[in-house]
Amino acid sequence: MRNKSWTLGLLGLFLIICCVMVQFLASTLKIDQLVQQMVQSGVQQKPYKHVVLIAQELDNPFWRTVEKGASEAAARLGMKIDYWGPIRINPAEQTNLLEKSITTKPDALLVQGIKEAQYDLLISKAIDQGIPVITLDADEPASRRLTYVGTDNREAGRRMGELVLEAASEKGRIGVIIGSELAENQQQRLEGFRSALAKAPLFEIIDIRSSNISRIQAAKHTEAMLKQYPAIQTMVGFSSLDAAGIVEGVKAVHREGIAVFGFDDIEATRQGIAQGTIRASVVQQPQEIGAQSVHMLDAYFHQNTLPAQQYTGTYILDMSNLSDQASTPTP
Template identity: 70%
Template sequence: MSKKKWTVGLIGIFLVFCYFLFQFLSSTLKIDHLVGQMEQSMVEDKRIKHVVLIAQEIDNPFWRTVELGAKEAAAQLGMKIDYMGPIRINPAEQMNLLEKSIAAKPDAIIVQGIKEQRYDLLISKAIDQGIPVITVDADEPESRRLAYVGTDNWEAGKRMGELVVKDAGGKGRIGVIIGSELADNQQLRLEGFRSIIRNTPGFEIIAVRSSNISRIQAAKQTEAMLNQYASIQTMVGFSSLDAVGIMEGLKATNRADVSVYGFDDLEETKQGIAQGAIQASIVQQPKEIGFKSVYLLADIFKGGSIPVQHYTATDIMDSNHLKASVSSP
């Protein structure tokens, strides 16, 4: 290889290194800025209860809706919500945010559960310092969190299985996209789904892949899965961005014969259902999750007891439900 090619290659490697270093520093500075804002707001008015809400991903539509519900409840109760989260899904950053939040001594913390020993230790640290912790979206029942608020994820997966079996019309060879292999809520949904599929003759899960809560990755994984398993007839996505990504993967492989099922009610998912590209979606209640979490904390502040698990409902959104919602006054 010529000296010129070596030089170009080294420059390329250096630029890639600089890009990832910039992303790391940018994310770290963002976290420090968010925690600094939280600390300043607590100093400004110690009479107000300050609650930290740590999202899985700060600008994810699901988590922004959880934030909306939490802030609505906080406004009614005279509390303040400090909302923060990683720029992109990153459990290590979630843990760093939790650790820094504990150091800032808020009145309570609302956080997604993560199955990780360090995370459980941090939750214990908060509890030992008198900071109540409630988990949302994904539970961590083996930790010392006081309560979980969110979807019964195993039941939601089971409901998805029943929906697919009922509507698939013989399309029993299934490909599955989950948001994360590490997230407990995704694994529970998958297990609930499996409990129906494994007991239904003619239905089989051909492959399971992870999108890492990314629409682009959901599309790429769908394309790769269909290229490897051309016999797949139904695709199921278990995180909010998966169904839209699956649609894009189907377009890339020129597959219009695959039935698609998703999770949550993003605007693109609604459009896909309206256009017939998505058969249905299991819809959670993120606003209620945020709202109820804050009200449970209010009960804790008053010294009351609260349920360890508070499950919020799920609905099925399909073309009939969309038509009904449009026609209703």
């Protein structure tokens, strides 16, 4: 009888141990499943690639539109854009921001080219740390940047020259306002402009002055230029605020019959074209520049070879198509 009781006790104990083991195994399997789900969820929800976009001027309409195009494309391609830039145009501050951005170790950099040795060295520093760099708006061809995305500025300047030649008579004296003497894109536009005028020897550039991308400065320089050179018949501006400033300068000296040509599409330029004070404007596509730069990064991240340049187009805005084209803020 006693042996039977021991046997039953041992059997009960064995069953209890088996139940505990089954529960333990079930819990272990459940934990493994949860871990697997967490791992899979982490794979599906990879963090965004962090991209820093450094503008020439933080609140410049052109660069805000570049940012818009870049951010919209980034949202579709699994990237996040951080937008930096100096309050006012300042190449030294742009250089400082590039150096600072490298220390944050982003996945990529989108920057405007600046023609100076220190800037090239910083681009090389980023590349050495595995941070790809693409230049926008103005190139840095001597650097190790991956590619340039933006306007073919020499071609845009040449188109401006053709506009002036078509609108003027057999000869003409021209005053030019450029956005900055230090900006490579402005110099390239001027080169293209000169190449078009070279075909018409009776046309002459009388004076060239810099507005520092300021409407007020463009107006002041235009006024001074027209007073000093009253024979000027045509005024050309190569950055977005120049044409509107030129119109103000022309009014200040009470000159009539001055043909004014501008660059880009802002409301003041549209108003000038509508009122007949501005003949035409060569217009860039900044939103496309931002979007294309992000697509180039995506191609690079997928091990694709990039072209040396990715040019975006321009078009001519004048009275004939003013109502057809939507206004796009640009510099």
